[in-house]
Amino acid sequence: MRLSRGGYLIREGFRSITTHGFMSFASVTIIMACLIIMGSVSLLSLNIDALIKDLESQNEIVVFVDEAITDEDAARTIGKNIEALENISSVEFVSREEAMDNFMSRYDESLMEGIDSSVFRHRFVVKLVDIAEMSETKMDLESLKGVAKVNAHLDYAQSFVTIRNVVTAVSLVLIVILVFVSFFIMSNTIKLATFGRREEIAIMKMVGATNGFIRLPFVIEGLVLGILGGGLAFLAEWGLYNVVTEKLVSSITGSLIDVVPFRSVAPQVFIIFMAVGILVGAFGGVNAIRNYLKV
Numbered sequence: 296m297r298l299s300r301g302g303y304l305i306r307e308g309f310r311s312i313t314t315h316g317f318m319s320f321a322s323v324t325i326i327m328a329c330l331i332i333m334g335s336v337s338l339l340s341l342n343i344d345a346l347i348k349d350l351e352s353q354n355e356i357v358v359f360v361d362e363a364i365t366d367e368d369a370a371r372t373i374g375k376n377i378e379a380l381e382n383i384s385s386v387e388f389v390s391r392e393e394a395m396d397n398f399m400s401r402y403d404e405s406l407m408e409g410i411d412s413s414v415f416r417h418r419f420v421v422k423l424v425d426i427a428e429m430s431e432t433k434m435d436l437e438s439l440k441g442v443a444k445v446n447a448h449l450d451y452a453q454s455f456v457t458i459r460n461v462v463t464a465v466s467l468v469l470i471v472i473l474v475f476v477s478f479f480i481m482s483n484t485i486k487l488a489t490f491g492r493r494e495e496i497a498i499m500k501m502v503g504a505t506n507g508f509i510r511l512p513f514v515i516e517g518l519v520l521g522i523l524g525g526g527l528a529f530l531a532e533w534g535l536y537n538v539v540t541e542k543l544v545s546s547i548t549g550s551l552i553d554v555v556p557f558r559s560v561a562p563q564v565f566i567i568f569m570a571v572g573i574l575v576g577a578f579g580g581v582n583a584i585r586n587y588l589k590v
Contacts, residue, residue: 319520325480326524326575327531330568333473334532338564340466342555347459349553354426354451358436359444360417367391370417373441377419382432384422391415416443426452474571514577521576525569532564533557 358377360370367390377386389397394415423432429452436445499509540554557564 319516322520322579323524323527326521326572327528329473329476329480330525330528330571331532331535333470333571334528334564334568335535336466336469336473338532338536338555338557338560340462340470341560343462343466344459345553345555347455347462354423354429354448354455356421356423356429356433356436357446358419358421358442359446360419361441361443362416364417364441367417370441373439374419376439376441377421377436380432380435382424382428384424386422387420389418389420391417394418427456510581514581517576517579517581518573519576521572521574521579522569523572524576525572528572529565529568532568533561 358373360373364370364373370390371388374386374388377383394417421436423429429447430449433445433447433449436442496509536557540557543554
């Protein structure tokens with residue numbers, strides 16, 4: 296008996312979707328629109344964050360070895376002390392000869408007439424884990440024995456940190472606002488769809504139907520609409536993202552920018568879209584008939 300009653304309630308939930316086709320379509324459309332907006336903002340934030348991290352990785356510190364240390368092996372031992380410091384991602388040793396070759400490859404060789412590698416110093420090119428701590432790391436490097444000078448672009452580092460913090464804060468605020476607006480709009484859309492069935496709910500209450508019995512078809516309806524909205528939004532986001540990124544990459548500006556491939560984040564986007572769709576649909580279904588159960 297219970298199984299047959301459960302089957303009846305499930306069928307009623309699916310039947311309601313086709314019976315109120317226009318409102319079901321409106322609910323799915325609203326879910327799709329809100330999820331696409333949230334997804335687009337999140338993916339934009341992800342790409343900006345990746346771009347900033349790439350720029351951060353190019354912001355290097357150059358550590359010059361004391362000119363009194365001419366032996367290359369002796370100079371290399373300083374690298375071990377540098378690697379032992381915190382916030383160090385990588386250390387690359389550049390000998391005097393390599394430094395001279397790099398200089399000659401960038402400038403006119405006539406500038407090097409009568410000059411040999413002795414005018415250059417052994418050095419280390421250091422990359423950091425977090426450029427927000429560049430100032431502290433610079434002081435740690437300067438305190439090492441055998442280090443003569445440390446060149447660090449502190450202004451650029453601070454600019455990158457500021458941009459990263461602003462982008463993170465703005466993206467978080469926008470996503471929170473969009474989530475709130477999405478829940479509000481979708482809940483009211485389902486409420487509107489339920490308004491025309493208030494008399495049906497009242498009659499069911501009067502003949503002794505329990506709140507759970509009345510509520511379940513609406514919950515099932517909300518779940519199905521949420522799943523449809525989440526799945527369609529994922530497909531639409533996928534197509535939209537690929538179209539935009541292809542145009543960006545094909546442009547002049549795009550040649551300088553590496554975008555995050557959608558396939559690398561597709562599983563996470565799909566799970567989030569489906570989870571939000573299901574939660575919003577279920578919440579909307581329950582919330583929509585709450586007032587009509589008070590008979």
